[in-house]
Amino acid sequence: MTVIVLSGPIGAGKSSLTSILSDYLGTRPFYESVDDNPVLPLFYADPKKYAFLLQVYFLNTRFHSIKAALSEDNNVLDRSIYEDALFFQMNADIGRATSEEVDTYYELLHNMMGELSRMPKKNPDLLVHIDVSYDTMIKRIKKRGRPYEQLSYDSTLEDYYKRLLEYYKPWYEKYDYSPKMTIDGDELDFMASEHDRQIVLDQITAKLKEMGKLPEDWDKTTDIRIEA
Ligand SMILES: Nc1ncnc2c1ncn2[C@@H]1O[C@H](COP(=O)(O)OP(=O)(O)OP(=O)(O)O)[C@@H](O)[C@H]1O
Numbered sequence: 001m002t003v004i005v006l007s008g009p010i011g012a013g014k015s016s017l018t019s020i021l022s023d024y025l026g027t028r029p030f031y032e033s034v035d036d037n038p039v040l041p042l043f044y045a046d047p048k049k050y051a052f053l054l055q056v057y058f059l060n061t062r063f064h065s066i067k068a069a070l071s072e073d074n075n076v077l078d079r080s081i082y083e084d085a086l087f088f089q090m091n092a093d094i095g096r097a098t099s100e101e102v103d104t105y106y107e108l109l110h111n112m113m114g115e116l117s118r119m120p121k122k123n124p125d126l127l128v129h130i131d132v133s134y135d136t137m138i139k140r141i142k143k144r145g146r147p148y149e150q151l152s153y154d155s156t157l158e159d160y161y162k163r164l165l166e167y168y169k170p171w172y173e174k175y176d177y178s179p180k181m182t183i184d185g186d187e188l189d190f191m192a193s194e195h196d197r198q199i200v201l202d203q204i205t206a207k208l209k210e211m212g213k214l215p216e217d218w219d220k221t222t223d224i225r226i227e228a
């Protein structure tokens with residue numbers, strides 16, 4: 001039984017890989033709240049006003065998801081609570097939160113992490129990080145087409161996305177809640193290429209086997225077809 005959390009910048013392919021991986025392993029996916037998120041469009045329209053509210057919204061949904069995932073112990077999560085502070089800290093660093101909001105946020109996060117540390121299963125089993133360059137990130141954001149994420153929507157988005165990428169390297173190096181691994185999201189087109197999809201799945205299952213989370217002879221031969 002495994003809990004896998006995915007991480008990576010906007011448009012890296014986390015939702016897509018969550019779907020592929022949960023199908024492959026026969027586990028339950030948890031998706032980030034995007035289309036049903038009432039605060040996200042408000043945030044992109046006025047980031048300074050809504051950064052704190054959006055973060056509390058995401059933190060709350062991520063807390064629910066990780067608690068359920070750790071209880072069920074058979075899940076894949078598309079972005080998790082472990083990545084939450086990366087976003088908020090970055091927004092705070094560019095002046096989108098007051099010091100009171102920052103203090104309140106970290107107290108809330110600390111309380112929530114304390115709750116998790118008292119659960120029978122305290123941590124995920126594996127973090128799968130999808131690494132992408134700025135160019136790939138922008139290509140995917142365009143392909144997906146959410147209006148408020150497009151560079152043409154707001155001239156400051158280019159700087160926001162570049163800055164976000166810079167925060168991921170130290171975040172990944174510091175992450176120590178579970179074993180971790182990186183997928184090369186620039187090279188491996190796991191949406192369009194079946195060959196690349198199998199490489200990604202092989203990399204993840206090899207890691208799970210190495211950790212003793214899958215039997216050595218585990219072999220899934222099901223044909224997986226994912227809508228791009
Ligand atoms: N490896 C890939 N190769 C080609 N296209 C991809 C790949 N991964 C994702 N895509 C496409 O890029 C877009 C973004 O993917 P997805 O929604 O999975 O990203 P995400 O990491 O979940 O984004 P977000 O952080 O915004 O939630 C989608 O249109 C998807 O089909």
Ligand SMILES: Nc1nc(=O)c2ncn([C@H]3C[C@H](O)[C@@H](CO)O3)c2[nH]1
Binds near residue numbers: 032034051058084
């Ligand atoms: N400010 C902020 N904090 C978060 O924790 C966070 N998580 C995701 N997002 C934004 C990125 C994509 O546009 C969209 C989908 O990932 O939502 C966030 N924005």
